Amino acid sequence: MSKQTNRSMVTVGLLAALFIGALDSTVVSTASPRIIDSLGGLSLISWIFSVYTLTTCIATPIFGKLGDLYGRRLVFAIGLGLFVVGSMLCGLAGSMTELIWYRALQGIGAGALTPVTFTIVGDLYPGKERAKVQGIFSSVWSIAGLFGPLVGGYFVDYISWRWIFFINLPVGIIAIMFIFLYYHESFAKQKKAIDYAGAITFTVGMTALLLALLTGGEEYAWNSPVILVMFLVTVVFLGLFLWIERRAAEPMLPLSLFRNPVLNIPYILGFTTRWMVMGVTVYCALWMQDVSGSSATLAGLALMPMSIAWPLASTLSGRLMYRIGAKWLIIFGSVLVVAGSLLVAIMQAGSTYGLIVASLVLIGLGMGCIVTPSMVIIQGAVDFRMRSVATSTNTLMNSLGQTVSVAVFGLVFNSVVTADSPEQIANGIHAVFLLMLAVAVLNLVVALFLPPSSKLLNHQQ
Template sequence: MRHTNRQMVTVAMLVAVFLVAIDVTVVSTAMPHIVRELHGLSLYSWVFAIYTLTTSVTTPIYGKLADLFGRKVIFSIGVILFVLGSALSGASQNMTELVWFRAFQGIGAGAVMPITFTIIGDLFPGEQRARMQGLFSSVWGVAGLLGPLVGGLFVDHVSWRWIFYINVPVGAVSFVLVLLFLHEKFERHAKSIDYLGAAVFTVGVSALLYALLNGGSQYAWDSGTIIGLFVAAAVFLAGFVWIERVAKEPMLPLSLFSNPVIAVSNMIGFLSSFVLIGANVYLPMWIQTILGHSATSSGLTLMPMSIAWPLGSTFAGRFMYRVGAKRTTVIGAILVACATLWLLAVALHSPYWFFVGIMVVMGLGMGYVTTPTTVMIQSAVPWQMRGAATGSNQFSRSLGQTIGVTVFGALFNAGVQDYATRHANGLAGLSSSRLTGILNQLSGGGSATGLSAGLKAFVDQMLAHALHHIFITMFGIGLLTLVVSWFLPSHQKVMEQQKQVA
């Protein structure tokens, strides 16, 4: 990219990443207040689910569009859509409007993340690119730390609407910097856009994610609705594969997945994100309900990971070209597996520092895994395919979290019901309606305080039983991540391929 001001464009990318990264934590903090004002508790989860769905679906599409039309144009469109969706979300008059506007916001977010990392991949060569990954990971850490604080300040002292409105001036800064300082030079010729592939992919993935997000909650897994959605997803995704094989400019080139660097790296991203969502969702539950800490304290359980992740990413970026990209990734996978192994040792009376240590080890592991795989993916393809390759990696991570939260939710519910069925009769005075009320209280984020000593002990045992099912599964996925990482090509082969596509 000739005549591009790398420093200013990097600042623009950092602002854009921060904009998207802080959104989830800020909205999570403000949602209880938003629900009280707008009503519609039944739509609570959809404020997050619809954003995840539209982001996941559009991420690989934007990646390919960035290859066809340039990073600058598509990134700018994504920022505009995200900012517009934010402004509309802030102006919502009811929960239904908020859900629809969050969907619109997610469509914009689907462009920001993959194209940001694609632009960084264009601006910096291999070793510098690895170091930049550490810098950008630190943005996620800062966002994780500041999100609850910023959200709380806006809710308590201004208005919850400003958690969305603030995105407008911040997004404008990123947009203007890119407009002024990013100058691309690539051949402009007639484009053959894979409209059919994009449409079929959108329908197929939307059906899959909708089924995963609603199965076991809104609808039973064996209901006609969920079965129909899975069938539709299978049909449309199979059709998408066929379309991509014959399309002149496929939206998601299937040749990407024949590249072992990309195929294995995407699988690692999927599996590690699977583990990550389990830690993010269920460790705070143990802290708050079993150990009896406050909601703030349980939320702060995630803070060590927000600090350790960028540290691990920085170390990995500095050393991956010295010790090898594969070896660095394997070290990260070992750390992730060790963190999940430590989870198996958690018991009812385990101290708080156990969880802090687990999150530190997992954060370091995620940093060591994410940086080299992202850099390797971008180095394995030429400029014309870098956007699609980066988009495929971001999509793999999103899909891992979506499927992970669904699987873990099903395991948790099954574990609770199993324990309750086998032990509830032994606790005098516990009716089924009372048990249902306690479970609803806990699933809604409430605590177990105010229960009698015997009932509190029963609830703790029940939750520990259910959560250990999740921890065992996380350990299995952690081990699988380690096994898959061994299938990465050697560092020498990665470097040879990097030279070929440079």
């Protein structure tokens, strides 16, 4: 890394970029009613969320590989540039259809923000420093989740819903300037073999899978021909993708990553932990309003303790993982997640508000103890040339865990709830919480298979 790089200024730019990317995934929900009033298209409103998730998932590993091939700075700038342009177009959208297309472009850009940001941090900071800084960066998502609804509400009430997108322009431009002015990487220029076939088959297969998961059970029945065809396309094209990756000179997603226990266990944890996060985020608020009879405001406030506990634990775990050991910290976090999930699973209609808050605090603390050490382990297990794709693979596993869990939880909930009555809603949510507890236990069992801490951290430099 060039000595001219100003780590502090680069870090500020990266934090700003990551924050607007994280904020955009939460702030839009607050503005949904005003967007419908302005643009119409009530039946299409879910797609402004779904298409963003879809394009982000697909773009993430592609940008990750490009970061290894062409350098982090260039790929980061392209991704953030697409995000900023997409944000501007979203703010100018004249119809719901236009907004959906622009959200797709925004999602493609967002696919670069998280993996390339964390990769640059991994390049800039050596082992122990990296753990501390990654803890701070991991906190951004929780902070955005905490302030997103407040920021969105302010813009919607006092300015215009369009400013939830326009605000990304100045912040994004400043972040790009900081990266170009203060980040100087030395990158060897050589002829690159781009895995076009892998990128195409991955895009088609993942698009079919995500569309099936996002529309199944809602727009189409799970056994409908449309969903079955999408699952068939998924199997065929992802099968082709795996075949291609085994033979490609520069595979888009090196399969060797999944054969390394130092990597594949954290990847599995990245997938499973998102089940608990989505379970409490979606269904705890529903439980409080429809079962406990709390107000929407109180239900929203109940989620705040998790958003506070997570960044606190992320920051502390970054500082403690070299003292305690990464494996034991992740296991401790997994135990906390199990404990929190257990409290959620035993909730009754008359359970106190404090019980719900306690469960969310435990889950937030547990997530903070898992996420930061996992990221540091992943980046330390590969060399510089594969750090970006290794990091993006972890982001992809997080996104898949989030998307798959929402689909499965929805399937479980709808299979129980056949009538809109408080009793059936309570039974449906309870079934989701039991499944969430089972996944939390599985997550703990997987964590036990991590290699010893000495092997997990001996590559950190």
